Amino acid sequence: MNEIFENFSKYSKIPIGIVSILGTLIIGAIVIRIITTIVHRMLIKSSMDPSSYVAIIRAIRILLWILVGLSAVTAAGINPSPYIAVLASAGAALALALKDSLSNVAGGIIILFTHPFSKGDEIVVEDVSGIVDYIDIMTTKMHTFSNQDITIPNSKMVNSIIINRTKNDLVRVDCKFAVSYNSDLEKVKILLNNIVKDGDILLDSPAPVIGVRDYEESAIVWDMMVWTRTENRFKAKYYLGEQVKAVFQKNGIEIPYPHVDVRIEGEQESEK
Numbered sequence: 001m002n003e004i005f006e007n008f009s010k011y012s013k014i015p016i017g018i019v020s021i022l023g024t025l026i027i028g029a030i031v032i033r034i035i036t037t038i039v040h041r042m043l044i045k046s047s048m049d050p051s052s053y054v055a056i057i058r059a060i061r062i063l064l065w066i067l068v069g070l071s072a073v074t075a076a077g078i079n080p081s082p083y084i085a086v087l088a089s090a091g092a093a094l095a096l097a098l099k100d101s102l103s104n105v106a107g108g109i110i111i112l113f114t115h116p117f118s119k120g121d122e123i124v125v126e127d128v129s130g131i132v133d134y135i136d137i138m139t140t141k142m143h144t145f146s147n148q149d150i151t152i153p154n155s156k157m158v159n160s161i162i163i164n165r166t167k168n169d170l171v172r173v174d175c176k177f178a179v180s181y182n183s184d185l186e187k188v189k190i191l192l193n194n195i196v197k198d199g200d201i202l203l204d205s206p207a208p209v210i211g212v213r214d215y216e217e218s219a220i221v222w223d224m225m226v227w228t229r230t231e232n233r234f235k236a237k238y239y240l241g242e243q244v245k246a247v248f249q250k251n252g253i254e255i256p257y258p259h260v261d262v263r264i265e266g267e268q269e270s271e272k
Contacts, residue, residue: 020072020075020077021072021073021075023075024068024071024072024075025068025072028064028065028067028068028071028072029068031064031068032061032064032065032068035060035064036057036060036061036064039056039057039060040053040057043056043057050118050119050134052112052134052135053134054134054135054136055108055112055134055135055136055137056112058136058137059137101138103155104137104138104139104153104154104155105137105138105154106154106155106158107153107154107155107156107157107158107159108135108136108137108138108139108140108154110154110158111135111140111154111157111158112135116157116162116164117132117162117164117167118132118167119132119133119134120132120166121164121165121166121167122164122165122166123142123162123163123164123165124162124163124165125152125156125157125160125161125162125163126156126160126161128150128152129144129165130142130143130144130150131143131144131145135154136154138153138154139151139152139153139154140152140154140157165230166230168230169229169230170203170206170227170228170229170230171227171228171229171230171233172206172225172226172227173225173226173227173228173233173236173237173240174223174224174225175223175224175225175226175237175240175241175244176213176221176222176223176224177192177221177222177224177244177248177255178216178219178220178221178222178255178256179219179220179222179248179253179254179255179256180218180219180220180253180254180255180256181218181219181220182254183220183253183254185212185220187251187253188222188253189210189211191247191248191251191253192210192222192224192244193208193210194247195240195243195244195247196208196210196224196226198243199226199236199239199240199243201228201229201232201235201236201239202226202227202228202236202239203226203227203228203229205227206227208224208225208226208227209223209224209225210222210223210224210225211223218256219256224240224244226240
């Protein structure tokens with residue numbers, strides 16, 4: 001390889017040091033591209049979560065570029081030892097200056113090993129909800145249901161409470177419905193149970209929970225807690241809301257709404 005660089009330098013009249021550095025960088029870039037492509041194909045065939053691919057490939061690319069840089073310096077006939085010592089000394093100061101960034105990198109490593117979520121999971125982090133796209137070295141990328149991008153530092157992901165809404169196959173859908181005080185409670189309960197039985201996307205096991213939740217000023221509030229498959233959770237909620245209204249209306253069950261009685265006392269006094 002050195003002979004090739006020397007011949008090129010001789011005919012191009014470019015200093016051998018510059019030729020060696022440029023040649024090593026070009027060859028290194030080609031090799032890095034080949035290696036990262038192979039790694040990406042291996043990751044696809046593996047059982048690893050797809051959300052971790054970006055972080056792993058990026059970390060490998062950084063390490064390979066460091067090796068290529070050292071090789072380029074060596075190929076130019078420069079002893080890299082003094083530079084490595086200087087970089088090591090500067091590394092401590094750089095680590096202090098970039099401690100937040102390093103904590104994000106550490107957080108990314110923790111996420112890759114603990115797997116609190118996977119690509120495509122719907123998660124909630126400090127009241128921010130979204131669907132996971134991928135885990136990068138320093139951040140986790142997500143998007144909302146309205147397709148807005150979300151970027152969260154990995155250190156915050158590690159140090160926050162994460163709610164994973166789609167990790168399990170089954171999920172419970174909780175609804176509340178109100179009926180008037182003159183309603184037959186037994187009839188209401190039978191109607192709500194029939195709605196669950198007639199729903200194809202609703203499950204009999206685990207058993208649904210249906211009962212009176214509270215007595216408010218103008219209504220009796222019922223709880224309706226029904227299980228469904230996670231992918232059907234939105235459909236189940238909409239189905240319950242629509243069916244309860246239709247069934248109550250068909251069977252004469254009143255759904256109360258706020259009433260306001262207005263009395264005009266001034267007119268009564270004037271009549272006297």
